[in-house]
Amino acid sequence: MFLSKALNSHLRALAKFSLIGSLTATIYFLIIWVADVIFGFPYILAITMAYCVSTVFHFLANKCFIFAASRGHHKAEILRYLIMWFINFLITILVVSLCVNLLHLSPYLGVCVSVLLSMCCSYIMCRFWVFK
Numbered sequence: 001m002f003l004s005k006a007l008n009s010h011l012r013a014l015a016k017f018s019l020i021g022s023l024t025a026t027i028y029f030l031i032i033w034v035a036d037v038i039f040g041f042p043y044i045l046a047i048t049m050a051y052c053v054s055t056v057f058h059f060l061a062n063k064c065f066i067f068a069a070s071r072g073h074h075k076a077e078i079l080r081y082l083i084m085w086f087i088n089f090l091i092t093i094l095v096v097s098l099c100v101n102l103l104h105l106s107p108y109l110g111v112c113v114s115v116l117l118s119m120c121c122s123y124i125m126c127r128f129w130v131f132k
Helices: 003-037 043-066 075-102 107-130
Strands: none
Touching: 003 043, 003 075, 043 075, 043 107, 075 107
16 A cells, blocks of 8 residues: 555656656757747757756746645755756756767757756656755
8 A cells, every 4th residue: 555655656746747847848949949040049058048947947846836845945955956957957968969069960859868868867856855
């Protein structure tokens, strides 16, 4: 019974996390596209801008709707979230740079790969560290 309840709890959180992640990714890719195609910014700048803007949505959605974090630990949660954010940002820049400079692929493909890696890292860190 306990194992089943714990598994259901993780599956519900993972489903919500995936939904919020999809919305965050939509915001992220839209900003990259606008910065790249409409304004002609270099891909690293476009990714950085998109990452910063989508972070605010991701933090608030995770805090309020997925992990139901307590109201009294804002500073600690923000600090841990920023550490997680920085780790994921490094993963993103490294993966995209490898895809573009070494493999001669589109930065969009690199972003797709990095989103998958960052999603796994984010879920584990949010679930067990950031919002605890």
